Amino acid sequence: MRRLILSTALAAVLVGSVAPPAGAQPAKAAPAALERARDTMATRFRDTKLTGDPDRDFAALLIASLEETLFLAKTQLDYGADQQLRAIAQTIQETQQARIDALKQWQVRSREAGDRSQPNPTPPGEGPLDRAAPARPQPASPPAPEKPAASATPANAPLVAGTVKKVDEAAGKVTLDHASIPNIDMDAMTMAYRVQDPALLKGLKPGEKVRFSAERINGSIAVTRIQKAK
Structure with missing residues (x-):
């Protein structure tokens, strides 16, 4: 019995001595950070202004949702100690940012002169999912690759x-x-x-x-x- 008690105590000391991962901040600051993350996630999506254009509103709401998750993942990377959860948070940070970048690039293109995207005028119940699928068209020649959107040169990009x-x-x-x-x-x-x-x-x-x-x-x-x- 005495050996069991000593073994349990020694295990507790060893577990308690494990250092937090590199880059993690003191755990005592974690509650406040998580509270900020929760407040941000509770308000960002709700406060996103809608325009009435389903495409632009979908992009704006999806960006808000992805950025909420990104903010939570960053909090885990700043304060979390569990390696598996930190790996999940790191994956979220890398994948979600790529999606956000793609959506924001679409937003920039949609505001450019000559963009033809319009709100969907189809009445409810008459959309493509409500009708029988049309006959599959014959394969056509692949479209020409789209030219990437121009960006400012390093010398002209703002600081x-x-x-x-x-x-x-x-x-x-x-x-x-x-x-x-x-x-x-x-x-x-x-x-x-x-x-x-x-x-x-x-x-x-x-x-x-x-x-x-x-x-x-x-x-x-x-x-x-x-x-x-x-």
């Missing part, structure tokens, strides 16, 4: 104010708490970004104020310039 939260030189990423980025239609938020040139991360430290430029390159967002604020 945006931000604060460095984390530097990951091994992954070539920097986490920034930043203002809105107008040239890529990105709202103000805290997010991890890939850098176009790993040399941009040299000398950067968490807590530093910076000014940076970000652009869409090959379908994803990358930081192309970053400099310490004066």
